[in-house]
Amino acid sequence: MSYAVNKPYYEDQAVVLADLYATMAEMGKTNPFFKFLAWLHSWVLSTDHKRIGILYLIAMFSFFAIGVSLGLTIRLELFWPGQDFISATTYNSVFTLHGVIMIFLFVIPGIPAIFGNFFLPIHIGAADVQFPRLNLLSWYMFMGGALIAALSLFVGYDASSGVHWVAPDGGWTFYAPYSTTANSNVSLAVFAAFILGFSSIFTGLNFVSTIHRMRHPKQKWMDMPLFVWGLYGTAWIQVLATPVIGITLALLIMERAFGIGIFDAALGGDPVLYQHMFWIYSHPAVYVMVIPGMGVVSEIIATFSQRTIFGYTSMVLSMIGIAFVGYFVWAHHMFTSGMSEASVAIFSFITFFVAVPTAVKVFNWLATLYKGSIQLDPPMIWGLSFVFLFSIGGFTGLALGMVSTDLHVHDTYYVVGHFHYTMFGGGGVAVFAALHYWYPKMFGKMYNFTAAYIGWALFFVGFNVLYGSMLVVGLQGMPRRYHDYLPEFQGLHQVGSYGSFIMITGLLIVFGNLFISLFTGKKAPQNPWGGKTLEWTECPTPPVLINFYKKPKLDHGPYDYPGEWV
Amino acid sequence: MFSGLSNIANQVDFAFVFVFALDAIVLVGITVFMIWCCIRFSRKRNPVATNIHGNVGLEIIWTVIPTFLVMLMFFVGMDYNKMSQAPKDAMRVKVQGWKWSWAFTYDNGKENDYMKSHEGKDVPVLTLPVGKAVILDMTSSDVLHSFYIPAFRVKHDVLPGGRISNLWFVPNKVGVYEVFCAEYCGEAHSKMYAKVQILPQDEFDKWYGQAPVKLDPTMLASAGEKIYSAQCAVCHSIDGSRKIGPSFKGIWGRTAKLQGGITKKTDAEYISNSIKMPNSEIVEGYPAAMPVLPLNDAKIEQVIAYMKTIK
Amino acid sequence: MSATVEAQDTQVNQEELFHFDHHHTDYEGGKFGMWLFLFTELVLFGGMFLALFVYGTGEYAADFHAAGKSLNLFKGAGNTLVLLTSSLTMVYAITALQKGSKFWALTHIAITVLLALTFMVVKYFEWTAKFEHHLFPAKIAALESIYGPSDLKKAYTTEYKESGLSIAAFNAIKVDSNGNPAPAGISAEEAKEYTHTRYTRGQVIFYGMYFTMTGLHGFHVLIGVVLLLWMFWCVLKNTVTAENFGWLENVGLYWHLVDLIWIYLFPLFYLVA
Amino acid sequence: MSHGHEQEHDHVHIVSYGSHTLVYVGLLILTGLTVAAAGIDVGAFNLPIAMLIASCKAGLVLAYFMHIKYEKTYIQAFVLGTTFFMFVVFCLTFADYATR
Ligand code: HEA
Numbered sequence A: 001m002s003y004a005v006n007k008p009y010y011e012d013q014a015v016v017l018a019d020l021y022a023t024m025a026e027m028g029k030t031n032p033f034f035k036f037l038a039w040l041h042s043w044v045l046s047t048d049h050k051r052i053g054i055l056y057l058i059a060m061f062s063f064f065a066i067g068v069s070l071g072l073t074i075r076l077e078l079f080w081p082g083q084d085f086i087s088a089t090t091y092n093s094v095f096t097l098h099g100v101i102m103i104f105l106f107v108i109p110g111i112p113a114i115f116g117n118f119f120l121p122i123h124i125g126a127a128d129v130q131f132p133r134l135n136l137l138s139w140y141m142f143m144g145g146a147l148i149a150a151l152s153l154f155v156g157y158d159a160s161s162g163v164h165w166v167a168p169d170g171g172w173t174f175y176a177p178y179s180t181t182a183n184s185n186v187s188l189a190v191f192a193a194f195i196l197g198f199s200s201i202f203t204g205l206n207f208v209s210t211i212h213r214m215r216h217p218k219q220k221w222m223d224m225p226l227f228v229w230g231l232y233g234t235a236w237i238q239v240l241a242t243p244v245i246g247i248t249l250a251l252l253i254m255e256r257a258f259g260i261g262i263f264d265a266a267l268g269g270d271p272v273l274y275q276h277m278f279w280i281y282s283h284p285a286v287y288v289m290v291i292p293g294m295g296v297v298s299e300i301i302a303t304f305s306q307r308t309i310f311g312y313t314s315m316v317l318s319m320i321g322i323a324f325v326g327y328f329v330w331a332h333h334m335f336t337s338g339m340s341e342a343s344v345a346i347f348s349f350i351t352f353f354v355a356v357p358t359a360v361k362v363f364n365w366l367a368t369l370y371k372g373s374i375q376l377d378p379p380m381i382w383g384l385s386f387v388f389l390f391s392i393g394g395f396t397g398l399a400l401g402m403v404s405t406d407l408h409v410h411d412t413y414y415v416v417g418h419f420h421y422t423m424f425g426g427g428g429v430a431v432f433a434a435l436h437y438w439y440p441k442m443f444g445k446m447y448n449f450t451a452a453y454i455g456w457a458l459f460f461v462g463f464n465v466l467y468g469s470m471l472v473v474g475l476q477g478m479p480r481r482y483h484d485y486l487p488e489f490q491g492l493h494q495v496g497s498y499g500s501f502i503m504i505t506g507l508l509i510v511f512g513n514l515f516i517s518l519f520t521g522k523k524a525p526q527n528p529w530g531g532k533t534l535e536w537t538e539c540p541t542p543p544v545l546i547n548f549y550k551k552p553k554l555d556h557g558p559y560d561y562p563g564e565w566v
Numbered sequence B: 001m002f003s004g005l006s007n008i009a010n011q012v013d014f015a016f017v018f019v020f021a022l023d024a025i026v027l028v029g030i031t032v033f034m035i036w037c038c039i040r041f042s043r044k045r046n047p048v049a050t051n052i053h054g055n056v057g058l059e060i061i062w063t064v065i066p067t068f069l070v071m072l073m074f075f076v077g078m079d080y081n082k083m084s085q086a087p088k089d090a091m092r093v094k095v096q097g098w099k100w101s102w103a104f105t106y107d108n109g110k111e112n113d114y115m116k117s118h119e120g121k122d123v124p125v126l127t128l129p130v131g132k133a134v135i136l137d138m139t140s141s142d143v144l145h146s147f148y149i150p151a152f153r154v155k156h157d158v159l160p161g162g163r164i165s166n167l168w169f170v171p172n173k174v175g176v177y178e179v180f181c182a183e184y185c186g187e188a189h190s191k192m193y194a195k196v197q198i199l200p201q202d203e204f205d206k207w208y209g210q211a212p213v214k215l216d217p218t219m220l221a222s223a224g225e226k227i228y229s230a231q232c233a234v235c236h237s238i239d240g241s242r243k244i245g246p247s248f249k250g251i252w253g254r255t256a257k258l259q260g261g262i263t264k265k266t267d268a269e270y271i272s273n274s275i276k277m278p279n280s281e282i283v284e285g286y287p288a289a290m291p292v293l294p295l296n297d298a299k300i301e302q303v304i305a306y307m308k309t310i311k
Numbered sequence C: 001m002s003a004t005v006e007a008q009d010t011q012v013n014q015e016e017l018f019h020f021d022h023h024h025t026d027y028e029g030g031k032f033g034m035w036l037f038l039f040t041e042l043v044l045f046g047g048m049f050l051a052l053f054v055y056g057t058g059e060y061a062a063d064f065h066a067a068g069k070s071l072n073l074f075k076g077a078g079n080t081l082v083l084l085t086s087s088l089t090m091v092y093a094i095t096a097l098q099k100g101s102k103f104w105a106l107t108h109i110a111i112t113v114l115l116a117l118t119f120m121v122v123k124y125f126e127w128t129a130k131f132e133h134h135l136f137p138a139k140i141a142a143l144e145s146i147y148g149p150s151d152l153k154k155a156y157t158t159e160y161k162e163s164g165l166s167i168a169a170f171n172a173i174k175v176d177s178n179g180n181p182a183p184a185g186i187s188a189e190e191a192k193e194y195t196h197t198r199y200t201r202g203q204v205i206f207y208g209m210y211f212t213m214t215g216l217h218g219f220h221v222l223i224g225v226v227l228l229l230w231m232f233w234c235v236l237k238n239t240v241t242a243e244n245f246g247w248l249e250n251v252g253l254y255w256h257l258v259d260l261i262w263i264y265l266f267p268l269f270y271l272v273a
Numbered sequence D: 001m002s003h004g005h006e007q008e009h010d011h012v013h014i015v016s017y018g019s020h021t022l023v024y025v026g027l028l029i030l031t032g033l034t035v036a037a038a039g040i041d042v043g044a045f046n047l048p049i050a051m052l053i054a055s056c057k058a059g060l061v062l063a064y065f066m067h068i069k070y071e072k073t074y075i076q077a078f079v080l081g082t083t084f085f086m087f088v089v090f091c092l093t094f095a096d097y098a099t100r
């Protein structure tokens, strides 16, 4: 079989069902319908890691747009106290789906599935991942899960009251026994999360074995780019923690279907056990959201400072350290739950140890700037915003890890502020940074810098206004998941809503710019930023089918920049 | 901040100030350094970078110092009202939460009063004497709730299934404060308000000692209205509109259609049964969503008296 | 978008690229991938064991003990032997194939499948015996007491049809003054009697966990049967051979995992509980 | 598409029927032991004893049937790591239940 090795990866090529594809392509020469079929086939059945990455990109940004609209609905509803334009029931479903979509369909899979898929094999000098077909299956499971989540919005039917459209509620945490007894369509939403979990597991499994088995022979463990290290740590979390949420949600469904009694207090179960099992996964999951982002930012900061990473080894160790310690802190979400006093103390104690490797990372990034030759291109601006916003997110997390303060702000808007700073300011901003960094490589085009700067500035201001005001209103005692609030909180809620409007404007500009540049952008050179990882030095822009023209030479490390050496 | 409204409020506020001050210092440091680098080492000013591989000394410093700082935070944070340290002679109040209100019962059988909320609804009040430790014994009759008094910096989840969770504190100042439910519990989670009223000891004693007023028949209905407003209004309207449960409009003496094709006259027995065993008979077309509410016979009588007036 | 390739190196070595691309036959990689998958399975069951331990050693220990006595030790131990033996025939099959004996490999795979099916048949009798004694997860038990045992199946399906996946019907059943499961439409007195003759709270959980865990395990056995049959086919058709036995080994690993989980399930439910 | 030469079979360790049978006998004995041990009531020790025996059996299955004994170090390490991970999670959860 011959490959179109010289063409960009997105032009026609062989796919899984190669024979069928070849036939279709042949017929497509005369028949436009078959031409279309062949084209479709080459995308939705392609096992090429780059195409799968693009598929994820498209899917994920669509979901992100939905999640954003839901977030905006929240902000509009909260503009005034009382019911403005959606009922309490609708509001409850809206924030539940906002959370589920943002977490399971956007930040958790975000960087690994889009950029990990696209660049991990290139970074390690391989042609694809270890299990390309499993990779495609992961995408299908992802889409299936997303579809079911969307379905759960509409198919709910409560026979006893004859009400259709009982969209799921309960928050993305689905605490029992509310979730085991709610009349809303929780089972289906939870089942969707279950499927998405397995999609995530398979991606993680694929990455771990790819990194172990397929590295370029010359690339030793300590020669890997930090992005790859980030994916490696993350992938282990996905493999070892995600099954716990799988079984927890499965048990939740069993509880609803058969009344097995393990979470429902009315049957003798312990609702706190549900929380343990939920957070055993979901705390590590928050590091799934941010560790790949840390990897991306490490690449960006090094490239745009044109200097080697400060303290590569401690960067690696801290990344793995965060992933490791992150497993054992889950119950800091449960200080008020009725857990024993002893375990409150234990978990508060362990929680703080996550901050230490994170501190190492932040300080190493700063030291990497020192004596660099810094170019503030859009990816760098986003990368540095990550450091700033994520630090705020992390710092607010410290007050949550402390018991006495957490007892006050637990389940208030302070927590909402904290996690938007970490997830959106960390995970989300890292996605934007990665997009601006790798966009030229992925699509072969440059984008407009001025528009990118303006969009970023609006985003940055809006972000801090929105989530900063949440932190403050939370400290004043405003509980979260509230459809209505006391008049005294109105001022800050309105400030927040204004912030969200600014932020939207910014993000629309950012995405508009990237989208338009697909058609109007200048052709991108092979290495626009002067990066030293393989995708820049050895791989054409855009990459070709098997990534490289020939097996990469790999005669330099990932951070061997020109410049003085000491 | 530092209003000292409860025994721990000032400690908690101190903990906040402590951690935020540290955070602010480090954050400002980080940001200033970042911006300084971007200017000082911009490509224009510094076209050739210097590759520094690392510096073990520095890296140890910025591992050890944060470790030290976070341990400090941990210890500062451990300063809270541990249940094991609640004073033995503290007064005890039973708290019951359900979808979507609270009820407070005292040792002598006294029950809570009601007070108008900002929306003009009647909400239950937890009345307590100033300066005296109180332990709340909290249970829920349906799902998780969380009893939260922001002014006192205390919060604890309320669990169903017969588990009693406790919260204790000493209110320091006379006044009226808000109580929220801080754990998502369904549609009217955000309406699950209550209030704490802190009285001087003598006023409290007077209130506490008051025998329940013997209501004369004319007052039954208005007492019932309070109960309705505080406990039933989230689910039952009086204007005929459908909420979670059937409307109370014209409830007295109508014929209830129940699931399974049974019909029943809504007399006193039926209503009292609906309240005591809400799920034994389900009205056709409605979910079995009504919780078990802590109403004694006297209160049920009041509610019924009120129902008779809803035409 | 037009193709913009920088012909960096015009001389493309097709042959080299071909090998570069073909890693699918990485034997060790396949096995490692399988192990990673097994880790997820271990953790998956681990979560359930966690729940089981929490209740079995906590306030419901006595209930669990009493309920555990209702399980049939003879069938449980028998099934343990069946699974252990099937694990043995599984490794025999691999050894046979490695030693080049296709016939014995096929025979051992076939025996393994038969043993797996035996396991499922025993399981079937165990479960139906439970059902005959009216031991169900709570919701079904409650439905049974409303609709009567003969109509149970119908009751469950109609309740389901009516309420979709909603739980409204069950809500009606569960709450009584003790928080014990009790059916609707009966008085409080009857409800008490009902719960005391049938279940304590701990037993609700015991049977809930019993059916869930053995059910999920049984589901894994069934998947194992499918995989084994597939392996039988592959060996027969020489796609899995003495030189290329990675798949058989991986299926074997999966099969041993199923055994491994049963090794813990058996004592926890049948012996200690 | 099988490329026999790419497989690294040279070091594959074939376990003999005999040693498999031996392991099997060991497993049978342990099964008998655990059933017998359950007959004696040693109160609080029932569970630990049963778990200990089960873990011995699991160890045998892992080491021989699942071939861990002959695998490369990194796979062995990950098996241990996963077990350790689950162990710590169990312990931390029980830190709550044991002290309530
Ligand atoms: C990307 C996601 C992400 C990340 C990375 C984090 C990071 C952290 N989180 Fe956060 N968290 C969430 C997402 C995240 N969190 C979510 C989604 C929730 C709510 C879930 C829900 O209920 O819906 C939550 C809730 C949450 C709680 C529970 C709050 C409650 O409900 O009561 C707690 C409590 O301890 C907590 C703590 C922490 C800590 C200590 C960190 C640490 O990892 C932070 C470490 C970082 C830093 C400390 C900053 C950088 C360091 C320096 C600049 C060096 C200097 C440092 C020192 C001097 C110490 N988080």
Ligand code: HEA
Residues within 6 Å of the ligand: A061, A062, A064, A065, A067, A068, A069, A070, A071, A072, A074, A075, A078, A095, A096, A098, A099, A100, A102, A103, A106, A107, A170, A171, A172, A173, A416, A420, A423, A424, A427, A428, A480, A481, A482, A483, A500, A503, A504, A505, A507, A508, A511, A512, A515
């Ligand atoms: C990464 C995760 C993420 C992200 C990005 C966001 C984004 C937003 N969040 Fe979200 N939020 C969560 C995760 C996230 N959220 C979670 C987990 C919860 C908890 C749910 C629960 O309690 O269970 C929550 C809860 C939550 C609440 C609390 C609800 C409550 O407790 O009652 C609020 C309140 O205002 C809020 C607001 C917003 C807003 C206004 C946005 C955004 O809308 C921000 C604005 C962004 C934009 C406006 C982008 C514009 C971009 C486009 C339009 C894209 C176009 C795209 C293309 C062209 C490809 N969120």
Ligand code: CUA
Residues within 6 Å of the ligand: B098, B099, B100, B144, B145, B146, B181, B182, B183, B184, B185, B186, B189, B190, B192
């Ligand atoms: Cu009760 Cu929220």
Ligand SMILES: [Cu+2]
Residues within 6 Å of the ligand: A282, A283, A286, A329, A330, A332, A333
């Ligand atoms: Cu956490």
